Amino acid sequence: xxxxxxxxxxxxxxxxxxxxxxxxxxxxxxxxxxxxxxxxxxxxxxxxxxxxxxxxxxxxxxxxxxxxxxxxxxxxxxxxxxxxxxxxxxxxxxxxxxxxxxxxxxxxxxx
Numbered sequence: 001x002x003x004x005x006x007x008x009x010x011x012x013x014x015x016x017x018x019x020x021x022x023x024x025x026x027x028x029x030x031x032x033x034x035x036x037x038x039x040x041x042x043x044x045x046x047x048x049x050x051x052x053x054x055x056x057x058x059x060x061x062x063x064x065x066x067x068x069x070x071x072x073x074x075x076x077x078x079x080x081x082x083x084x085x086x087x088x089x090x091x092x093x094x095x096x097x098x099x100x101x102x103x104x105x106x107x108x109x110x111x
Contacts, residue, residue: 007047008047009047010026010028011027011035011040015033017031020039023046024055030043038096045089046089049107058085061085062083065084084111085110088110091110
């Protein structure tokens with residue numbers, strides 16, 4: 001995608017959220033009123049993934065991969081951290097320029 005393209009993102013402060021952030025295109029729900037830049041970047045990576053796959057396929061794949069990883073690792077947190085979408089997002093959330101250089105379907109290399 002061109003550098004000038006900025007993903008649409010509607011930030012929603014959700015103080016009762018059980019996680020720091022949750023993305024459901026185009027909404028990003030965050031527990032903090034002013035989330036850190038790395039968290040917004042992490043969620044923007046998920047926005048790009050959802051845009052590439054479509055919301056339904058993204059969440060279907062996410063759930064199936066979580067279940068496979070849960071069988072593999074036998075711990076929910078390890079299963080979650082090893083989902084390809086999360087590996088890409090966590091691996092690049094500190095790089096605020098990542099989405100400018102990311103190739104389409106970038107999560108494949110984390111599968």
